[in-house]
Amino acid sequence: MFKFVKASAILLAGLLFTGAAVAQTKVAVVNIQAAIMSTEKASSKINALKTSSEYSQLQNSAESIRAEVQKMAEDAQKNGVTWSDEKKAEHQRKMNFKRSDFETAVKKLRAMEGQAVQDLQKDLLPKAKSALEEVIKERKLDLVLDANSAVYAGTSANLTEELVKRLNAAK
Template sequence: MENKKVFKFVKASAILLAGLLFAGAASAQTKVAVVNIQAAIMSTEKATSKINALKTSSEYSQLQNGAESIRAEMQKLAEDAQKNGVTWSEEKKAEQQRKINFKRSDFETTVKKLRAMEGQAVQELQKELLPKAKTALEEVIKEQKLDLVLDASAAVYAGKSANLTEELVKRLNAGK
């Protein structure tokens, strides 16, 4: 009988101790936040200015105008083939399709050049601003005494107060 009383006492003590530990852990809340560093960098005044400068540059504008021109030519060739194709010989149809394919290839090449220019500008921005963003983020983490900061893309939900991206943009714009 005495063993049963000791076992019940130990069991009750363990349950009480577990409850106290859980209550203590619950009261010491973990402070968690999210951030999208890439979005913060691309939302800065510097990034906006650099992207606008790229898109208004003569080389970029020429490529963009060239892409639009090629697209219009492809559309005209396709419309002509659709409208008049029934009366064309097989050779004429094949020639028209070859012209469309050449134009499509030219269009794709031009678009690749545009994307490459944009990608290069983004890489330059990342290279320049990423160290500053990391430093600014470390300051925010210390100031807000955060325990955990996740990439925003990993979060299912984060309230506005838990998202550090806007604060990071402000600090990068201010040059902190």
């Protein structure tokens, strides 16, 4: 009986100390990629890309090809019943080529966007890490988690907006 009481007392004391330690732990979350992409520099770079002549031409080309494929599909649906098997096969082949051209144009657009994002990450990631370290020291945080991994984080525990403000101010 005495051993049970002693073990219970030790367990209770351990729980109390653990609860006190947890209550003092300061935890926050941050989404560094979202912070980087929310900066003025990122917005400017993405806008510059989307208004560049190369990107605009490629985007217009993709849209034109998409419209052609759609028109060809409508034509096939409307008139396909009167076409010979050879004509149907030829039309399908042309549509497949156009779809391939469209997919290639879209891949090029995504590659251009991806390169812009990589350039931003390369440029701003060291600055973001430095700014985050400053916030961690100022707030005396014990643990910072990736916001994408957190199930819940209140607005005061999310450092992403503060990180964006600091990155914008740093220029």
